[in-house]
Amino acid sequence: MTERIVVVGAALLDGGRLLAARRSAPPELAGRWELPGGKVEAGETPEAALVRELREELGIETEPVERIPGEWPLKPPYVLQVWTARIHSGSGDPKPLQDHDELRWLAPGEIWDVPWLDQDVPAVREAATRLDTGPR
Numbered sequence: 001m002t003e004r005i006v007v008v009g010a011a012l013l014d015g016g017r018l019l020a021a022r023r024s025a026p027p028e029l030a031g032r033w034e035l036p037g038g039k040v041e042a043g044e045t046p047e048a049a050l051v052r053e054l055r056e057e058l059g060i061e062t063e064p065v066e067r068i069p070g071e072w073p074l075k076p077p078y079v080l081q082v083w084t085a086r087i088h089s090g091s092g093d094p095k096p097l098q099d100h101d102e103l104r105w106l107a108p109g110e111i112w113d114v115p116w117l118d119q120d121v122p123a124v125r126e127a128a129t130r131l132d133t134g135p136r
């Protein structure tokens with residue numbers, strides 16, 4: 001069996017906008033934009049990993065809403081799964097505490113204004129279709 005490690009990404013939706021995060025490391029990914037998140041650890045559910053990663057990386061408390069159907073290959077053995085998520089009220093604004101050096105809330109017409117990681121493009125396309133109906 002080949003090892004397969006799930007990376008969870010958050011499509012954080014707020015006010016009809018999607019949060020994009022610019023990676024600061026490693027060098028081959030730095031400067032490109034992604035959905036914040038990270039690797040699911042042993043014994044952890046993807047939803048718990050998402051909440052933990054967003055707390056660590058952005059300093060926010062969040063709630064996963066729904067899994068976006070599909071799974072996208074990253075550098076083996078990693079695969080990307082994406083959940084839409086919302087920020088708890090009173091949690092404050094996300095801050096680039098770890099792994100990122102800039103954050104942007106993208107309105108529907110701005111989704112393709114940032115250079116996403118190539119492997120994130122199909123997932124972002126799916127996430128963008130949820131903007132109209134996402135939490136406000």
Ligand SMILES: Nc1nc2c([nH]c(=O)n2[C@H]2C[C@H](O)[C@@H](COP(=O)(O)OP(=O)(O)OP(=O)(O)O)O2)c(=O)[nH]1
Nearest residue numbers: 007008009034035036037038039074078117119120
């Ligand atoms: N978080 C995240 N990682 C992504 C995306 N697209 C993509 O190729 N990756 C890659 C980058 C990394 O090689 C891997 C996830 O690593 P990470 O650095 O975000 O995860 P982590 O916090 O758990 O990592 P670590 O520092 O604990 O090793 O997946 C994405 O949209 N979000």
